[in-house]
Amino acid sequence: MTENVSTAGAVKAPSAPAKAGKGATVGIVVSAIVAAIGIALWMVQLSGGMVQTAMRNLDSWGLYITMFMFFVGLSAGGLIISSVPKAFGIKGFGGISKVAVMTSIAATIGAIAFVVVDLGQPVRMWELFAYSNLGSPLMWDIIVLMTYLILSCVYLWAQVQNEKGKVSHVALRVISVIALVCAILVHSVTAWIFGLQQSHEMWHTALLAPWFVSSALVCGTGLVMCTVIALNATGYLKVARENLVKLAKLLAVFLLVDLYFFGCDLLTEGFPAASGMAVVDMLVSGPLAPFFWGEIVLSVVAIVLCVVPQLRTTPLMVVAGICAIAAIFCKRAQLLVGGFQLPNIDLPAVMTPFTVTNWEGGMAQAYAGMVYWPTPLEFGIALGVVALAFLVLFLGLKFLPLKPAEQE
Amino acid sequence: MEEIKEGKGTLTRRGFFKTTAAVAGAAAAGTGLVTMAAHAASPTKGLPDEQSFVNTCRGNCGGKCVLVGKVREGKLVQTRPYDPPEGFERSRMGCVKGVTYPQRLYAPNRVLYPMIQRGERGSDNWERVSWDEAISYVADKINKAQAEYGPQSFGLWHSYGSEGWLNGAYHQSTGVGYHRFLNTFGGSVIIPGGDQAQVYMGFSVVQHGTNSTADYTNAKTLIAWGANVTETVRCSWPFICDARDKGARIFAVDPRYTITASGADTWIPVRSGTDGALILAMCNFIIDNDLMDKEFLAKKSVAPLLIKDDGQYLRMSDMGVPPTEGPLNPWTGKPTIINPEVVFDQATGELTSQFVAQDPALSGEYEYEGMRLRTVFDYVHDKTKQFTVEFAAKECDIPAEQIEDLARTYATNTPSTIVMAQGMCHHVNSRHNYKDLAYLASLTGNIDRKGSTIYLNKNHVNVEKTTLVTREMYPDPSMMKPYTPVCSERVPEILETGKLGQNDHPLKVIMIVSANPFASESGRQRYLETLKYLDCLVTVDCFMSDTARYSDVVLPVGLSFEQEDFLQISAHEVDFLMQKAVEPAGEVKSDFEIYNMLAPKIGLDGLYDKDAEGYLRALLDNEENKKIGRTYDDFKREGCIADWSEEPAIGTENNATRRVQFYVPHIVARDIAYTELPEEEKIPWYEHAMEAYQDNPLREKYPFFGNSEHSNYTGHSMYNNIPWLHEIWGDPYVMIPAKAAAERGIAENDMVRVFNDRGEFVARARLTDGLRYDSIVIPHGPQQDAYPVGHPQDLTLCYSDLTGNSSYNDFLCEVEKWEGGE
């Protein structure tokens, strides 16, 4: 992944020095420290073994892959918000375009880092390029994510250059179209890592890819909203309220679409009253109910806050944004754990500490609650990766000319 | 990169196909007499420094499977059951335990040095001492006790833990070291209780014939009676499956839905300890419905023999015909006396020798010189007709129709076989079952015929065998002294009272070999609480077993692959040299060496006139073996020699009457504390168990019938502390009926306390629907370290019936959720 980091670094080089905000400096220092702690914990995980995580053979992915999905979602949202207006030549959301792309870059780096910390043999990552199995959805995702990261950087550079008049509007528009396609692709491919697997009842649905896009739009928009409001408050940039309202309305629409997809999926799973019913039961009243109802409630709250004009105050819009992000996180957790929560073969057999997270009580007890819950080490490493993403964001805010060229 | 490193050249594609083809060709050629030449101390197909050796796991299951051990760089890295040649796959040996032998050999809890207990017994306060010191210490204790209390004060206690003609310790069976010793010191020989109701009653008293396991394929009805063969006698399962494939009907009579039951057509969840009632009810149903095989009954069983009022047979000598001498008895060396029993011959209308009569009468009252005579059949039927189907239905708690179906099928869908292991052998009343079964089999002609027998565990009895010169097991007759056999279940009473029956019998020093009674005999608490009367307890063991831990001295002994020995196999009919594969661990010695060290120090000089190899040669190098290539050198070279056969062998009656004996007028107790036996001991009979019976008032307090299982993963207490087995089987568990557990608030895997007035233990709960509502199954095998509290054998009875049987299942108990330990 070193390549990516250096690519990200490359963006920094041409950037004009920006006025360093005090807040950004504090952010950089704090996130750098947390990220460093995260890396130290990652070393602990690698040397002492991944046995220190809660992941086991029957629930072989956990918080890292959940966060990977989640961060991919965050990344795309920003880019889409930024590129759609340009691509279609419509009026945008004010001068937030570059910040939005910067959040995308930060989130993409976070997403890639989550894959890296999940690997058992990260030093063998070079094999991904040497022995690429182009049939593997994971390989697709790696390729698309790389492209996406580079493209985001190019897009950001192009916007900056455009402001300086060095890149034409047409060129920017072309780049934005490509970026938009890539953003949709990155979500679809991430969805296919799960959705193409016939082995997991919950994952195996054609809806998963579009649904991933809609979820990405929800949390991406939420993230952009929160970031913009925060930057607005610190005076980094000035955004007209009408643009925030526009964002909020858009968020509501995305949330409704996402819920609509959820409804479609639940109906499809549940209607035949066959094996898919297990998925519905697990979500509605089973071990994953807190995440299911969490998503529903948070989504509804966010929608209400976004559509009722009286509630569209700045603080409540932040609340709506956070609710939207949290709702999508709940979705990701459901999806990941839910995939493992319903084993194809749940017959009792030899259980060892490596079989499944809560192995001592046998199969029935292991699946009585959530089959997986992360260990503190996983939370620590995840926090470190999140900090890394923030570090990138803060660095961008501090050192890159992300402020609008002129207040619209 | 690849799974095989470059350079060995074994996994190239070309090599791949070539080797496959070569082996296919070789396999087709190999049948008939097969030896293990390729395995005997010669390089295998692997690396040159790998060698293979033949031995056995010595797991005391009766199987005695031949294991082929692979040694690499001085370590035993693999043990695999010897694979029979093509065409004899049904004779496969081995089980999940034998494969784990390397971990047993290198277990951390092995005893590697002689040790003396310096604290209280059981305090684990051990001091390592030299062999000299340990042997002198033990000899000193023995000499002192014998000087003060007489020879009987020293007891040699064995069970079935090890086998082998040199190092084994089977009473009246194998073990040169053991037998020379016990026939010379003239003290007490403590004999085990496990399974003795069956072993003594079946083999020594009733002495019925048995067919080979291969004969199961000929049966049309198979009743697995208290026999979970799929876990305990696996070698019989393929034959049962073959019978099933041919349409045989399989019953499983067991309180628990065992794996064997899952392969059966009908599960009969009989209440444990009531098998005798069920057998006798079947007998009466068969008689009442005229389903008998009267010809068999009259010609092949003791039914027509005439008895006098005193219950003894009328013999030809009673009618003035003097007895004649028969062939020599191999055990006593004296000729057998032939004095035939008398029957009424309906063909001639006269009383005559049972060997002469054409048509012996089954019923009727006769008289000879004022003596009232009646047939065994009349007598037995009269005495046992009270055990009706209705009685059994209540006693066994199963529907009457089921008993009738079982009886009718057994009697009519013939040939029928009762597949029996030791499940119906673990109650105080169990001793009757073997007379009952002989009665049932006689009534229907289901014994000593193709497809009909009442036992298992014998495989190919008709193969050519190695001849052993067994006199090598005994010392020079001038040295021999008689010993007193003492049943182990009687030991606590002897320690407490100093008496065996009416006679004084001080027991002060005990040496335990090849046994772990404090884990494996019933009534553990009684043993432990009476140890205080003992001056010295010595245990010879490979591991720090439950018994070793309560001893004063532990002498470390080797495991099978550490020493050379010889074994003939009962269940597989393969004779083999137990080859030494690795150097003994630590300072361990063989049993033979330990007797050699101890004997001269307790005044038994010159007891062993040969070394280990010398005795093996003396056993094997006789003319018969030279003719068929089975001398010591042959075995040394070949390891294992077998003449494979899966031809069914049919049993015959070799007892004195030459008939199936369900009536045993001359029965003598194995426990010599019993000098007189009541009439019921001589006939098929049923009495309820001593503690575990339905109307016992104690059931208000302790409602559960306890049963112990012999799991696939335990070899009694012999396969403990094996990490591989522990991974697969986990900690010991108590099987509880799901409904009963729910009533007690017990969930799967909860820790539960099982208890009665004698003791308690704690283990995890396993809930099941496949168990009678009034029964639980406790673990058997894991030792005290495996339980947070107590030991399963703390709950069981210490009681010696006439067979000295360990009554593992004759107890009541209650189960509750355990609140301690958190």
Added chain:
Amino acid sequence: MTRYVMVIDTKRCVGCNNCSMTCKVENNIPEGIWWSRSVTDGGEAELTPRGDSPDNMYMRFLTLACQHCENPACVKVCPVGATYRDEATGIVRQDYDKCIGCRMCMAACPYTGVRSFNWEEPKYAMDFATGDIDVPKHEKHVVEKCTFCYQRIAKGEVPACMELCPARARHWGDLDDPESDVSKALAGREYAQLLPEMGTKPSVYYLV
């Protein structure tokens, strides 16, 4: 072509785990890892039946290991080709030295639990390797599974689990050869495959 398959007779299998243990020792499998396991098709706990009366009890056993599918889900998703199908034998293999530990194959495999990951440095109760010396060394943080005892097949032997089944419930051979043990075992008997709806075409057949 050779297509090695296993045929397992569930009417004979008694769940004794001899095959599992033999596999464990032969392949020097580390603590806590089992490539082959006997699973109980019955009640909730191992070795217990389901049913509510003595007449309708049910318990069967299934030995479960890698199914060596003809259309393996794992091979498709491995990003570096560390898990691959050996076309000459039909065996699905795993290259420990290549595996990056992403566990994509574990997520993709429909046969729950047949693949396992070494979550820590492999541990052993004894300080020497058991079993066959040609077995590749186990590695930390990579995925492993049943190899059909490739090292034994290469020497012309059969997989370790095959020849030791005390119930004679296991058969092994080339399905493309009509004279093979497996072809004969399958002829005239009803058989099932695990999760056929997944379309993986397993090489393990269960006689029912």
